Amino acid sequence: MTTPVPAGHGANQARQDGGPAEAVTAVYVYQAPVRIWHWINAAAIVVLAVTGYFIGSPIATRPGEASANFMMGYIRFAHFSAAYIFTIGMLGRVYWAFVGNKHARELFHVPIFTRAYWSDLASMLRWYGFISKRPNRYTGHNPLARFAMFFIFVLSSFFMILTGFALYSEGAQAGSWEDHLFGWVIPLFGQPQDVHTWHHLGMWVIIVFVILHVYAAIREDIMGRQSVVSTIVSGYRTLKD
Structure with a gap:
């Protein structure tokens, strides 16, 4: 169901110069839990990417007493804290896919077995390909x-949650809940260093995705027929012709 934009927001209103107005309709798409999760998740990804980079490529050793130099310890703590936030957020997002509106389920459901979906996908590829x-x-x-x-x-x-907690289980040691739930991941890959490598590559996959995601959202706001960036703030998608 569509909801007209309130007066003053451009819904079928005449322009000041007397010309025809642009038809604008607003649809409530993203509920508050989805929007809150989106921005918390985005912040967690930034922290995870920055701290993860330094964990993979540590800063040079600083001179002085070890007790006065805990930089890598702080970086690891920030990484682990953001990882917990990221994981809890993803679990909460899965839950909301069941109890939220139909748009909340789109993140986890892709109708790949329908011909209409692939036709629409090809249409969007032509759009993004100019x-x-x-x-x-x-x-x-x-x-x-x-x-x-x-x-x-x-x-x-x-994948990052599985491999990340598998690496975390090494520090938590055998018998911990992390080891019970994720300890099987390391033998599956062969050795801890292999898990480190795949976890690091996974970080770059997500970074590239975020770059393309931000580009596509801003591009759609400028060139498309609907709002994108403001939608994840207000929840309403503005459709315009």
């Missing part, structure tokens, strides 16, 4: 965004 002049309008995620969100972001996120 071949089409106008994109189709979607109240939720467009088909290309749904594909990227699930097969790149969601799967990579759960």
